[in-house]
Amino acid sequence: MSTKSSTRRSRARAGVAVALAAAIGLYLYGAGPGRKTAQAEEVSGEPGRSVTLVTGDRVTLPADGAGGPTIQPAAGRRDMKFVVSRVHGHLQVVPVDELGPLNSGRLDPRQFDVTELLAPGDDLPPSVRSTGNQAVPTESYDVTLTHLDRTGAATDAFQTALVNLESGDYLPVPATAGGTATVLLPAGKYLLRSVVATALADGTTESSLLVQPVLDPATDRRVSLDARLARPVDARPERASVVGASASVTFTQQIGAVGFTDMLWGSDFRGISTARVGPAAPAPGFTSSVVADYAEPGPEGDFTNSPYLYHLAWFRSGTIPTGFRRTVADRDLAKVIAAHAAEARDSLSVSSATASPAGGNSGGVITYGFPLRGPFTQTEYYTSAPDLRWSSGFIAVGGKQLDETLRLAAGPRELTAGRTYRETWNQPVFNPSFAAPPEANWYVSRAADRLFLLLPQFGDSAGHRGFSTLLGERYALYRDGVKLAELVDPQGEPGWAVPLPPESSTYRLEAEAQRSPGMPLSSHVTTAWTFRSGHVSGTEPVRLPVSAVRFAPALDEFQRAPAGQPFELPITVEHQPGSTAAPTAQLTVEVSYDDQSWQPVRLEPTASGWTGHLDHPQDPGFVSLRSKATDTTGNTVEQTIMHAYATGLGGSR
Numbered sequence: 001m002s003t004k005s006s007t008r009r010s011r012a013r014a015g016v017a018v019a020l021a022a023a024i025g026l027y028l029y030g031a032g033p034g035r036k037t038a039q040a041e042e043v044s045g046e047p048g049r050s051v052t053l054v055t056g057d058r059v060t061l062p063a064d065g066a067g068g069p070t071i072q073p074a075a076g077r078r079d080m081k082f083v084v085s086r087v088h089g090h091l092q093v094v095p096v097d098e099l100g101p102l103n104s105g106r107l108d109p110r111q112f113d114v115t116e117l118l119a120p121g122d123d124l125p126p127s128v129r130s131t132g133n134q135a136v137p138t139e140s141y142d143v144t145l146t147h148l149d150r151t152g153a154a155t156d157a158f159q160t161a162l163v164n165l166e167s168g169d170y171l172p173v174p175a176t177a178g179g180t181a182t183v184l185l186p187a188g189k190y191l192l193r194s195v196v197a198t199a200l201a202d203g204t205t206e207s208s209l210l211v212q213p214v215l216d217p218a219t220d221r222r223v224s225l226d227a228r229l230a231r232p233v234d235a236r237p238e239r240a241s242v243v244g245a246s247a248s249v250t251f252t253q254q255i256g257a258v259g260f261t262d263m264l265w266g267s268d269f270r271g272i273s274t275a276r277v278g279p280a281a282p283a284p285g286f287t288s289s290v291v292a293d294y295a296e297p298g299p300e301g302d303f304t305n306s307p308y309l310y311h312l313a314w315f316r317s318g319t320i321p322t323g324f325r326r327t328v329a330d331r332d333l334a335k336v337i338a339a340h341a342a343e344a345r346d347s348l349s350v351s352s353a354t355a356s357p358a359g360g361n362s363g364g365v366i367t368y369g370f371p372l373r374g375p376f377t378q379t380e381y382y383t384s385a386p387d388l389r390w391s392s393g394f395i396a397v398g399g400k401q402l403d404e405t406l407r408l409a410a411g412p413r414e415l416t417a418g419r420t421y422r423e424t425w426n427q428p429v430f431n432p433s434f435a436a437p438p439e440a441n442w443y444v445s446r447a448a449d450r451l452f453l454l455l456p457q458f459g460d461s462a463g464h465r466g467f468s469t470l471l472g473e474r475y476a477l478y479r480d481g482v483k484l485a486e487l488v489d490p491q492g493e494p495g496w497a498v499p500l501p502p503e504s505s506t507y508r509l510e511a512e513a514q515r516s517p518g519m520p521l522s523s524h525v526t527t528a529w530t531f532r533s534g535h536v537s538g539t540e541p542v543r544l545p546v547s548a549v550r551f552a553p554a555l556d557e558f559q560r561a562p563a564g565q566p567f568e569l570p571i572t573v574e575h576q577p578g579s580t581a582a583p584t585a586q587l588t589v590e591v592s593y594d595d596q597s598w599q600p601v602r603l604e605p606t607a608s609g610w611t612g613h614l615d616h617p618q619d620p621g622f623v624s625l626r627s628k629a630t631d632t633t634g635n636t637v638e639q640t641i642m643h644a645y646a647t648g649l650g651g652s653r
Helices: 096-103 114-118
Strands: 039-041 049-052 058-061 070-072 082-087 090-095 140-148 158-164 170-172 180-186 190-199 205-215 222-226 231-237 243-255 258-266 272-276 286-295 308-317 324-328 334-340 347-357 370-374 376-382 388-398 403-413 420-425 443-447 450-454 465-468 470-479 482-488 496-499 505-515 524-533 547-551 566-575 584-592 602-605 610-615 621-631 636-647
Touching (some): 058 090, 058 114, 082 096, 090 114, 096 158, 096 190, 140 158, 140 190, 190 258, 205 243, 205 258, 231 243, 231 308, 258 272, 286 347, 308 324, 334 347, 347 376, 482 496, 566 621, 584 602
Parallel strands (some): 205 272, 231 324, 334 420
Antiparallel strands (some): 158 170, 190 205, 243 258, 286 308, 334 376, 347 370, 403 465, 450 496, 470 482, 470 505, 547 566, 584 621, 621 636
16 A cells, blocks of 8 residues: 555545635635725634635635535624525625625626635636526527515615526526616526515615526516515524524525525524515425524633534425424424544544435535534434434544544434434544445445445444545455456545456455554554455446444543453444345454554454453553454455554543
């Protein structure tokens, strides 16, 4: 396995929208007189790549591209609301108080194109791009759109767009004096979205999201986008001590294999209202959501080590609500008591939760990351519904630049109201895990005559999927003893696909990963699987019969076991779900306390697996583990985990 001096970012695809700080170059756009420029920047101690808009508001993107952005309003703008859109791969974040200046031409819309600000070089504003995959019909219609604010007055403080429901073309509505615009639309069906801003006497702004999921220009020739139709949105816990961290109304329209996503975001719902306009019939492929995160401020007065978190979400198919009000009591929510272990006192990490509809993705819902200084245990509350799923995430960071060291994820899963769950995150041993795969192509699978590998090699002892920042990584595949393919240092590739011959053969798959310096646990992990596989009919992935030996030592909150005494080590063999992996016929485990000599571990069968009996040396140090398991059909797994866990007093490492 080769190694590199620079660390490689982990390949996490688990719906967590917070990530490590990353240095990027400074890029400035020219601005109008008296205006600040937007700039991309490195933000020390903050997760993700960030850009500060001309308004002083900061937008942070997840480094792995998963989930939505994190928005931090500028000082004195905590109650500001933002229109967040994804258009042809570009993320646009517009504060509602800038809709008027944008429409009057006093501001360049590129000042709010986060994607373009972070990746300069394209002079074509994304708002005028077209996918180019639809022929222009000969029949077109003039459609007149009138914008009225909450007082009933015509206004130019709006952002309106149409999306062609066949091609996905995004058509911004040009601003005109008096709030009335006429657009020429080719025949077809369109989604119409508008945000109308109303300046209130107290200096705040009311933001009204108006959506017509299906507009037919042949019949809808005049449309009134009247903010007075909108009704307030407010969703909150009963607990009075919590504060809003993130609140959004989001909708997604699926168009073929892609989706158009739009949202109205703020730190809370004050000043947000919504309305569905036009016909009331359900819209195919349309999903909306109301999502909020609340937290009780921690000891430092911010959300660090908040004792209580609330994750609230409601999804609707085919429509968007006209107003929405919910106040939820703790008894009506699922309760999760989450303990977060740490290598040392005050180790920094981030926890998050992402909502999604059952059978679908999050639809671009913003995921808010709550900072932790571990070890720390907090209580989390979640809304529950048969069609609602939650995915949880944890990111450990370290070093002067607060680089990501480990990323863990769980779900999507259904949580039951009134039930209490107990979870432990970030406890060793870190090694391959086959816990509930989030997608069909995860882990090790075969479709027709192609092998697919997407393997979290650093799942924690609870089975949360885990990816680490690595110094080096290697995969190799052998067929009947002959090497078919090898992949060294994938450098951020989302997975590995290898063509296979159709004949049934014996395969050996090897995986090796070396963590970056400063990450002492599971510092070097090697795994090898043997299994038989032949042609698979159809195009759907079929999971292959591979397993992992999992260790769950009872450690303290600083990830350490006691030194100088006998120690019992719980052991299980975890099969890849949905595969033909058979019951374990034989298991051997060896232990090393000096990284050189190995000795067998006495195993005692239990109801769920085995207990390994160890004798920890008197001096603090590390415990390395080597194992081999064979199932009743001959499939095998061999693992070596250097520095699987530590012994001695915790809190000082």
